[in-house]
Structure formats: C-alpha cells, structure tokens
Amino acid sequence: MYQSFDDPAGGGDHAARLTALRARLRNLSLDGFIVPRADAHQGEYVADADARLAWLTGFTGSAGFCILTHDRAGVFVDGRYRLQVRTQIDTGCFTPVDWPETRPSAWLQEALPEGGRIGFDPWLHTRAEIEAMEKGLAGSGIGLIGLDENPLDAVWSDRPARPIGPARAHDEDLAGECAHAKRHRLADMLVDAGQAAAFLSLPDSISWLLNIRGSDLPKNPVVQGFAILSDNGHVALFVDAAKFDDQLRARLGNEVTILPPDGLVAALGNLQGPVRLDPATAPEAAFRLIEAAGTRIARAPDPAVLPKARKNVAELSGMRAAHQRDGVAMVRLLAWLDTQDPAQLTEIDVVRRLEALRQEAGITDISFDTICGAGPNGAIVHYRVTHASNRRLAASDLLLIDSGGQYADGTTDITRTVALGTPPPEAIAPYTAVLRGMIALSRACFPKGVAGGHLDALARQFLWQQGLDYDHGTGHGVGAALCVHEGPARISRASDLPLEPGMILSNEPGYYRAGAFGIRIENLIVTTEVKAEPGRNMLGFETLTLCPIDRRLIDTNALSTEEIAWLDTYHARVRTELGPHLDPDSQNWLDRATTPLT
Known part of the structure; x- marks a missing residue:
C-alpha cells in the first residue's frame, strides 16, 4: 500500500531530546531556539531527514513550530491541529500554543522578559517570516541569531539519510x-x-x-x-x-x-x-x-x-480525465460501503479498499494520507488512522473520508461525509449548512480582480447563521499532476491574490464537533471566464470532482429552489459521466444515490 498505518515518525524519548538540545544551546550561549515544521524548500511535506519538529516534540501535523527556552517549550499549531497536538506531545515537557492567536514574538517576550538570544536556522525560515518576528520583538531586548549550524541536527544522532528518489x-x-x-x-x-x-x-x-x-x-x-x-x-x-x-x-x-x-x-x-x-x-x-x-x-x-497556477488547456484536460477515473473509484467505494455491516469494518478497512480501487483506476500514488474518521475521529481535521487509533465503524456514526490520488495526468482531492446508518439528528442542520456553503461557492460569479479572501464568507454564511464555523481555510490551490496543496491561490480570509482563469482550488467547508463527528464536503473547482455585459470581465467556477453527495444527511426543507436545482444538475452530470464506466451493481447504486431531490 501507499499508506502506512504505523504510528507517525514522532516517537521516541522527547524529554531526553529536549534536554540534549537545551544543553547544546547553553554551549552556544543561546537562550532559546526555533524549530519549524518546514524544510529549506518550505514544503508541506518533508523528508524524514527534515522532520525536526516531529523528532523533537512528537507532533506530526503538516504545519506548526516549536519555540523553546531553557524552561519553556511551546508547540504552536493552528485550528486544524488543536486536538491532534494534545494526543501526540508530552505535555509535561511541551505546551500547546494556539497560533496565530498567540504571536511568537508575544510568547517570547513573556518567556524572556529580560531579553535574550534566540537562535534559528536561516535555511529553514523565509525572509518574510524573520522580518515579521523581528518587527514583533522590536524594543524587547530579544535578538534573533542566525546560526551557521543547526544545534538540533548536532544532537540528532540517528538522523535518516536525505532522499535520492529517481526523477x-x-x-x-x-x-x-x-x-x-x-x-x-x-x-x-x-x-x-x-x-x-x-x-x-x-x-x-x-x-x-x-x-x-x-x-x-x-x-x-x-x-x-x-x-x-x-x-x-x-x-x-x-x-x-x-x-x-x-x-x-x-x-x-x-x-x-x-x-x-x-x-x-x-x-x-x-x-x-x-x-x-x-x-x-x-x-x-x-x-x-x-x-x-x-x-x-x-x-x-x-x-x-x-x-x-494558471492551468493551460492540456493540463485542464488531464485533470478532467483524472477526476473521471477517480470518481469511478469513489463511487465503487461508496456503493460497496452501503452493502456492508458497519460493525464488521474498521477505518483501515475502508482506506485499504479505497486505495485498491484507486490502483485499479491507475494512480501512481495517493496525493496525501487518506483521512478516514468515524464518529469522533472525524472531528480531528487532519486525522490519520493508525493501528493504535483504528476505530470500528458503527451504524450511528458519520464517516468522513478525505482522500485523493496522483495520476499521470492529474491530481485529485475529494471529501465526502456519509451516514453509516440512521443519521444522528444533531448532524442534519450543520451538514445542510456545509452543503449550502459549498453550493454557494460553486455557483459564485464575480468580477475579475476578486480574491479568495472576498469569497471565503460565501461558504461560511449558513454555518455562521447557526453560530458555527470551522478553523481552516475554505480552499487551497491544487497542482496538475503535482502537489495537492499548491500556492499561491486559495480561498481564505488571509488571501488577497486575485483569482484568474485556470486556477484550480478546493471548495471544502466543514464543521467539527469534538467527541462526536466531523463534516466536510469537498469538490475541486477551476476558475473560468463567464458571460458578462460588454466591458465587464466576470469569472466563475467549473466543478471537476465527480461523486454523489449523501442525500440522507440533507434537510431538503432548508434548501432554496436554486440550491436544489444545482444539486440535481450536479448529480445528473455525475450519473451521465460515470455511469458508463461502472459495473452493474455500482451503476444501480449511483442511480439511487443521484435521484433528484425534486
């Protein structure tokens, strides 16, 4: 398999590692050190040789950093990892810090009120990052010291070799x-x-x-x-x-x-x-x-x-073809899942089945570790199932499956949340709000020059009306047979980059109730030009992802006529494009799953 279910590479005696690093800092006359998740390439995924944050702290999320002094060590994570970090780090040694609510400069000034020297590896931080921190530390007596050698590397005795995979x-x-x-x-x-x-x-x-x-x-x-x-x-x-x-x-x-x-x-x-x-x-x-x-x-x-980011005609053609094959794999999974007794399955069983179906569809790899969270595990935004965490499914669970494949001609990323039995009543309203937000963004029409930050609220508005929200961006850029998370375009309040034709983004609002369930619905969309009056340049989105959305979780009375029409039209397209490529049982399931709401 492409995915392993072993515990992430964050194990070890983290207390001893922290002690060794602090001793090294004393020898260098440093009062602290910054350990980022990033490598020298600032990528989301890092090679084992660059997994410094995981080695030191045990936290294996794709974003975050640690700042340590001689008596404190904070692990800074955003809203996606607030639950995960507490399950992975030794809170006797490390303290979770909510970021960006707590700025690194503010934390340092509290930790070192008399000032001090904080070391960092200049290869692992961007110029913008260092400038922002220096600005926040101005007048505090705390200086950032760029080091010629990384002190963590000096105490990491069993550091893996750098990768030399064939190009x-x-x-x-x-x-x-x-x-x-x-x-x-x-x-x-x-x-x-x-x-x-x-x-x-x-x-x-x-x-x-x-x-x-x-x-x-x-x-x-x-x-x-x-x-x-x-x-x-x-x-x-x-x-x-x-x-x-x-x-x-x-x-x-x-x-x-x-x-x-x-x-x-x-x-x-x-x-x-x-x-x-x-x-x-x-x-x-x-x-x-x-x-x-x-x-x-x-x-x-x-x-x-x-x-x-501006995909050309050939790249878009490849992405559409990849999404059709991926949609077939997803439909086959969901059709199979509906025939199973949930109590006889685990999260790992579902992940293995999906990967096997994607291999039949021609993947060269998965595009990220599949997030398959049942019940309360679905509330962990970037949950990764392991043999230790593997949960047996139950008819009362929601199952959140966020996954994707790497194909020779394209990259996919899709999330579906499904009911394994009778849906929990308390999930219906937030699921419907998430769906309405996803539809609103899918239907958006906007002038050229509008940025993702302007559109983010479209996906959140119905959750906000219920006093709900989610702690991640609504959408990220996606590469064409490249990285599933690609800059610079995104749909987020933090983004001021205007969207342009050819940019592919995810559309993935969600809602997460800790200890109960998680909800996320995700399609990939591509920015396109749309008709407008003379003198106006207007843009909209074409949906690339092809897979039914679970109708059993929808409060249809809460949907507008336009929203119902969008969903029925989308399901008709899914049925038309995928049906001819399915076996009879899966095709029959698809026909039922895409029955019009009206």
Missing part, C-alpha cells in the same frame, strides 16, 4: 508546453523586470518549469533541489545527480546544468544582480549569502508560481 520526465502532451518554452517565457519576464536571475527554492516550481517529476517525497511527485534561472533561459539545477539518468539528462538539454547541492552557497555568492528572490518562500540564508556579496536583490514572487 522522470513529465509528458509534454500533458504539460501543454515544452520546458524550453517555459524557461524562456520566464526568462523574458526577468528581462522585462530588469532582473539578471531568479532563485527558485520550491520543488514544485522547479518540477513544473523543467517538466520533470520526482519521488523524493511520498505523495508529492516533485524533485527536491534548488535552481537559478538566468535571464537567458539557462537553469543551474542544484540536485543530487544520482536522481537523473542519461535519458532524462539528454531531454533537459544543454541549457540545464546539473550541479552538486554543496555548490549552491558559492553560486549564490557569485551571482550578478539584480537577483529575484521571493521573501515569502526563499530561505533567509539565500538572502544573506547574496547580500554578503554586495549583489542587489529584487524582492518579488517566485516567477513560476503564477504561471504554474
């Missing part, structure tokens, strides 16, 4: 543009901006630019490395050469030079400026090396992130 070519027919054209298109952007080069640290940007895919990280088909794009279209790629065979090297061509990773420091110091660096994604260390050489820096976004 492969991504078919140009699926990419819709050859790598040569991409490189020169971005190089022209640099020339127009008066920039001599751009430093790329995001593996998905590099993989998209060069039309390559990799296997350094599970579930994310990227090649980990760094790159420097010159204004003439040449790319210096700093990566372990063992990842590339001769055929792939030849395909990259003479304008892509593969260099050893340990040559990056010298290369950054020798660049001629201005050099484009993204303060939101590039490591602080890169800024320091270029500044130390006296080279001018142009602060600007990674030049690949927006072109990558």
Whole structure:
C-alpha cells in the first residue's frame, strides 16, 4: 500500500531530546531556539531527514513550530491541529500554543522578559517570516541569531539519510508546453523586470518549469533541489545527480546544468544582480549569502508560481480525465460501503479498499494520507488512522473520508461525509449548512480582480447563521499532476491574490464537533471566464470532482429552489459521466444515490 498505518515518525524519548538540545544551546550561549515544521524548500511535506519538529516534540501535523527556552517549550499549531497536538506531545515537557492567536514574538517576550538570544536556522525560515518576528520583538531586548549550524541536527544522532528518489520526465502532451518554452517565457519576464536571475527554492516550481517529476517525497511527485534561472533561459539545477539518468539528462538539454547541492552557497555568492528572490518562500540564508556579496536583490514572487497556477488547456484536460477515473473509484467505494455491516469494518478497512480501487483506476500514488474518521475521529481535521487509533465503524456514526490520488495526468482531492446508518439528528442542520456553503461557492460569479479572501464568507454564511464555523481555510490551490496543496491561490480570509482563469482550488467547508463527528464536503473547482455585459470581465467556477453527495444527511426543507436545482444538475452530470464506466451493481447504486431531490 501507499499508506502506512504505523504510528507517525514522532516517537521516541522527547524529554531526553529536549534536554540534549537545551544543553547544546547553553554551549552556544543561546537562550532559546526555533524549530519549524518546514524544510529549506518550505514544503508541506518533508523528508524524514527534515522532520525536526516531529523528532523533537512528537507532533506530526503538516504545519506548526516549536519555540523553546531553557524552561519553556511551546508547540504552536493552528485550528486544524488543536486536538491532534494534545494526543501526540508530552505535555509535561511541551505546551500547546494556539497560533496565530498567540504571536511568537508575544510568547517570547513573556518567556524572556529580560531579553535574550534566540537562535534559528536561516535555511529553514523565509525572509518574510524573520522580518515579521523581528518587527514583533522590536524594543524587547530579544535578538534573533542566525546560526551557521543547526544545534538540533548536532544532537540528532540517528538522523535518516536525505532522499535520492529517481526523477522522470513529465509528458509534454500533458504539460501543454515544452520546458524550453517555459524557461524562456520566464526568462523574458526577468528581462522585462530588469532582473539578471531568479532563485527558485520550491520543488514544485522547479518540477513544473523543467517538466520533470520526482519521488523524493511520498505523495508529492516533485524533485527536491534548488535552481537559478538566468535571464537567458539557462537553469543551474542544484540536485543530487544520482536522481537523473542519461535519458532524462539528454531531454533537459544543454541549457540545464546539473550541479552538486554543496555548490549552491558559492553560486549564490557569485551571482550578478539584480537577483529575484521571493521573501515569502526563499530561505533567509539565500538572502544573506547574496547580500554578503554586495549583489542587489529584487524582492518579488517566485516567477513560476503564477504561471504554474494558471492551468493551460492540456493540463485542464488531464485533470478532467483524472477526476473521471477517480470518481469511478469513489463511487465503487461508496456503493460497496452501503452493502456492508458497519460493525464488521474498521477505518483501515475502508482506506485499504479505497486505495485498491484507486490502483485499479491507475494512480501512481495517493496525493496525501487518506483521512478516514468515524464518529469522533472525524472531528480531528487532519486525522490519520493508525493501528493504535483504528476505530470500528458503527451504524450511528458519520464517516468522513478525505482522500485523493496522483495520476499521470492529474491530481485529485475529494471529501465526502456519509451516514453509516440512521443519521444522528444533531448532524442534519450543520451538514445542510456545509452543503449550502459549498453550493454557494460553486455557483459564485464575480468580477475579475476578486480574491479568495472576498469569497471565503460565501461558504461560511449558513454555518455562521447557526453560530458555527470551522478553523481552516475554505480552499487551497491544487497542482496538475503535482502537489495537492499548491500556492499561491486559495480561498481564505488571509488571501488577497486575485483569482484568474485556470486556477484550480478546493471548495471544502466543514464543521467539527469534538467527541462526536466531523463534516466536510469537498469538490475541486477551476476558475473560468463567464458571460458578462460588454466591458465587464466576470469569472466563475467549473466543478471537476465527480461523486454523489449523501442525500440522507440533507434537510431538503432548508434548501432554496436554486440550491436544489444545482444539486440535481450536479448529480445528473455525475450519473451521465460515470455511469458508463461502472459495473452493474455500482451503476444501480449511483442511480439511487443521484435521484433528484425534486
């Protein structure tokens, strides 16, 4: 299987590790240290060699950080992980901290009222992150000290080796543009901006630019490395050469030079400026090396992130095809589930069945660890079932299944919440509110220039009317046969980036009642142009995901005529597009599951 049910790699004697790290800090005359979840590439998923936060604290969520002093250690997590963190860390050593409600600078000033020296690894933090913290610490007597060596690495005696997964070519027919054209298109952007080069640290940007895919990280088909794009279209790629065979090297061509990773420091110091660096994604260390050489820096976004987010015709075609195959797998799962006695199944049984069906549909990997939470486990937003947590299903449970697949031509991400028996009455109203919010966002029509932050309330409005909400964004960007979480577009109050045609996002409002159940309904949507009066540029969304929504949990009396029409139309499309690809039993189930509400 692609998914393991072993306990996450956060085990060990965390108290002893914390003691060893504190001793190291004393030797360095430091009063504290910051341990981020991120690696040098600022990715959501990190290799085992970079899982410093999990190694130190036991917390394995995809976002968070620890700040420790000699007598305190706070693990900062957002609303997605408030339940999870308390089950994973030793609260005798570490204290959960609600973030961003509590700012790191405020926590540090309380912990060190007399001031102090806080160390950090400049390769693991962005320039924007360090600047924000320095601004918050101004006048406190607390200084941030960039270190040449990471003190945690010095006490991590059994640290795993770095990954060297093989790279492969991504078919140009699926990419819709050859790598040569991409490189020169971005190089022209640099020339127009008066920039001599751009430093790329995001593996998905590099993989998209060069039309390559990799296997350094599970579930994310990227090649980990760094790159420097010159204004003439040449790319210096700093990566372990063992990842590339001769055929792939030849395909990259003479304008892509593969260099050893340990040559990056010298290369950054020798660049001629201005050099484009993204303060939101590039490591602080890169800024320091270029500044130390006296080279001018142009602060600007990674030049690949927006072109990558605007999916072209070929990428959208591949995504639609992948979602059709994925929809078949999901329907087969739900049809099978409805024939089973819940008491004879566990969460792991469901995950295994879904993965097997996706393998029959042609996945190359899953796009993230399946979240399959029954009853109270569904209230843990990023729940990952293990042998220890595995829950047997019950007819009184709601089952939340959030999952996705990596296909050669596309990436999927879908959530369905289903009733395993008679739905709990208390779940009907919030489920219906979540559905209405999902429909409202699906039906949205808005002027060009509107950002995800403007649309977020559409998905929450019906929950708000009941005094309810959820502590995660409504939608994230999704890559085309790349990372399931992709920047920079998202639907969140924190986003001010205007949406553009071709951007693919998730639409996933939810509601979570601790100790009882979780509800989330998620489709992927792509931003499209829609008809408007002359002189107006209007946008809307096309839904990519194809799978029925559980009608048993809907209070139909709460739906408007327009909402019922949307759901009936969506279900008719699901039935039409998936039905011909299903076995008779699954097709019969689909016909029943998509019966019109009206």
